[in-house]
Amino acid sequence: MSSVILDNKKTIKTLNNIAESGLKIFNKDNYTIDNESENPDAIAVRSFNMHDLEFGDNLKAIARAGAGVNNIPVDKCTERGIVVFNTPGANANAVKELVLTSLIASSRNLFEGTTWARTLKGKGDQISKHVETGKKQFVGKEIKGKTLGVIGLGAIGALVANDALNLDMDVIGFDPFISVDTAWNLSRTVHRAMTIEELFANSDYITVHVPLTDDTKGMFNEKTFSIMKNDVTILNFSRDGLVNESDMAAALESGKVGKFITDFPSEEVLNMKNVVPFPHLGASTKESEENCAVMASHQVKDFLETGNIKNAVNFPNASLPYTGNRRFTAFHKNVPNMVGQITSALSNYDLNIADMVNRSRGDYAYTMIDIDNKVNGDIIPSIEANITEIEGIIAVRLI
Ligand SMILES: NC(=O)c1ccc[n+]([C@@H]2O[C@H](COP(=O)([O-])OP(=O)(O)OC[C@H]3O[C@@H](n4cnc5c(N)ncnc54)[C@H](O)[C@@H]3O)[C@@H](O)[C@H]2O)c1
Numbered sequence: 001m002s003s004v005i006l007d008n009k010k011t012i013k014t015l016n017n018i019a020e021s022g023l024k025i026f027n028k029d030n031y032t033i034d035n036e037s038e039n040p041d042a043i044a045v046r047s048f049n050m051h052d053l054e055f056g057d058n059l060k061a062i063a064r065a066g067a068g069v070n071n072i073p074v075d076k077c078t079e080r081g082i083v084v085f086n087t088p089g090a091n092a093n094a095v096k097e098l099v100l101t102s103l104i105a106s107s108r109n110l111f112e113g114t115t116w117a118r119t120l121k122g123k124g125d126q127i128s129k130h131v132e133t134g135k136k137q138f139v140g141k142e143i144k145g146k147t148l149g150v151i152g153l154g155a156i157g158a159l160v161a162n163d164a165l166n167l168d169m170d171v172i173g174f175d176p177f178i179s180v181d182t183a184w185n186l187s188r189t190v191h192r193a194m195t196i197e198e199l200f201a202n203s204d205y206i207t208v209h210v211p212l213t214d215d216t217k218g219m220f221n222e223k224t225f226s227i228m229k230n231d232v233t234i235l236n237f238s239r240d241g242l243v244n245e246s247d248m249a250a251a252l253e254s255g256k257v258g259k260f261i262t263d264f265p266s267e268e269v270l271n272m273k274n275v276v277p278f279p280h281l282g283a284s285t286k287e288s289e290e291n292c293a294v295m296a297s298h299q300v301k302d303f304l305e306t307g308n309i310k311n312a313v314n315f316p317n318a319s320l321p322y323t324g325n326r327r328f329t330a331f332h333k334n335v336p337n338m339v340g341q342i343t344s345a346l347s348n349y350d351l352n353i354a355d356m357v358n359r360s361r362g363d364y365a366y367t368m369i370d371i372d373n374k375v376n377g378d379i380i381p382s383i384e385a386n387i388t389e390i391e392g393i394i395a396v397r398l399i
């Protein structure tokens, strides 16, 4: 990273515990970490629900130190030119390890077994006798030769699928939007289901690794349970909203679903039969928390200092080597002649363009323009105001 000296110190606010190794990337010369700030330049967050938060005028970026962004009002941010970053893959190994651990542990009834073993406390010499007679309640199943269905073959799903093959499972995957990078990393031995129904019908265990969206909400419901094998085990380390909880309770009651392992306990979940709840532990390892915090902080710092965007979920990636001269950046609607209007406005100030990049993503676009001249600080507000007046401009900055 460059050692840019910023005109004004920037304020970073954290809404959750963000690893120190990430926060220290915000050097004290340029940044203040102020968790009480009403108007920070950037926010770092994990699972805090931001949907009802008011945003100050200074807010330029939100960094989700993690994968899922359903706790962030992404559309509102886009409309205001606030970049939302996440940290793709940074916690995937942590989740994969917990998925495979709980897959084996639940098949061997380990959670129930240890709970029962603790009840023998105080039985002294009789403990080994109780153990040998009682253990038959916990006879489990081996996963070798069983079929694991993996829904969503992104960063986590692909790791789970590949490693389950190494545990001698048969693996079926389903992901209609699989990225080229993941497809390259996925073992060719993973069977690609053409429909989700094919996966549901053929799996002994089903693990889901998709974001919570309008399309995926409630994908586990009475109708989809009816397609599944009896006694199927379902693992949800993605989001609570993927599962219709009352339908799940009924499926567990009837034995259609044999076991439900979930990272998202609720009152209804905790009343279910044969449920194994975890307190959202998927990404909770030292390594994963550090990976996420470091990646998130680098992305925010780079954006604040140079305008470059990497791993945004609502704007295109854009990068231009930073020379240290003035850089103008604009978020705008993806409509014709925006670049022409911006460059013509800049030329009114006799500013010569050295380099530029324009990238679009759906209805929105981002333009960065490097200016040859040294810009007199006094005219910056006037330039920004003039360009902001162009119809379709959402937010501008002169860095
Ligand atoms: N429990 C935890 O602590 C924890 C940690 C990390 C991530 N997560 C959750 O897991 C999710 C996945 O994380 P990731 O890092 O693998 O994300 P990712 O973006 O790398 O992968 C998601 C995959 O889901 C696929 N997908 C989207 N819609 C789909 C659909 N309808 N059917 C099948 N596939 C679909 C995408 O194509 C993509 O390949 C996150 O969105 C988050 O909600 C939870």
Ligand SMILES: O=C(O)CC[C@@H](O)C(=O)O
Pocket (backbone or CB within 6 Å): 046, 047, 065, 066, 067, 068, 069, 091, 280, 282, 283, 284
């Ligand atoms: O921050 C966490 O602990 C959980 C993160 C996880 O849910 C994610 O979506 O990355």
